[in-house]
Amino acid sequence: MPARIPSLNGLGTSWYERGTGYWLRRVRLAVLMVAVLAFLCFAAVELYEGFRTVLPSSVRPVWDWAQVAGAVAALPWGWVVQRRQHRRQLLDPPEPDEFRGRKRAEVRRSGALAYGGRGLLVLAAPVLPALAGFAVGWSAGMLTVREYPSEVGARRWLEAHPTGT
Numbered sequence: 001m002p003a004r005i006p007s008l009n010g011l012g013t014s015w016y017e018r019g020t021g022y023w024l025r026r027v028r029l030a031v032l033m034v035a036v037l038a039f040l041c042f043a044a045v046e047l048y049e050g051f052r053t054v055l056p057s058s059v060r061p062v063w064d065w066a067q068v069a070g071a072v073a074a075l076p077w078g079w080v081v082q083r084r085q086h087r088r089q090l091l092d093p094p095e096p097d098e099f100r101g102r103k104r105a106e107v108r109r110s111g112a113l114a115y116g117g118r119g120l121l122v123l124a125a126p127v128l129p130a131l132a133g134f135a136v137g138w139s140a141g142m143l144t145v146r147e148y149p150s151e152v153g154a155r156r157w158l159e160a161h162p163t164g165t
Contacts, residue, residue, distance in 0.1 A: 006096035015151045030143050044128035051125040070130030078137025093153030
């Protein structure tokens with residue numbers, strides 16, 4: 001009986017041969033992430049501008065330069081955090097069913113976090129440019145990996161279950 005290639009979220013079965021369909025899916029994810037990050041950065045700067053107006057005019061330039069420095073430092077920090085996380089995940093990659101379960105749990109948690117996070121946005125307004133820099137670095141680190149942990153886990157699962165059972 002031939003092996004059943006597991007379907008992965010966002011990649012389907014294209015991850016197995018890594019052909020044109022696979023790379024088109026990865027490019028589509030990257031384009032979507034860039035659009036989301038552009039909106040996130042725009043919103044962060046706009047919220048920061050609102051906070052900035054309550055600062056005394058003599059403090060604004062100092063605070064602005066502090067935000068520039070924070071954002072510049074946060075970008076590579078986000079990249080490093082993501083790459084370390086990726087390396088840890090590659091050591092123990094999830095099997096296809098485990099990956100789907102993790103994704104479902106992540107989606108369930110994200111709704112509650114989004115509601116709770118709205119109030120935190122107001123408190124975070126003074127440092128939102130730095131947080132956006134971290135998000136950009138983290139996302140760039142995630143998008144530029146050679147292969148995702150879910151792919152590694154699925155390959156290992158296929159090696160352990162050659163008949164697809």
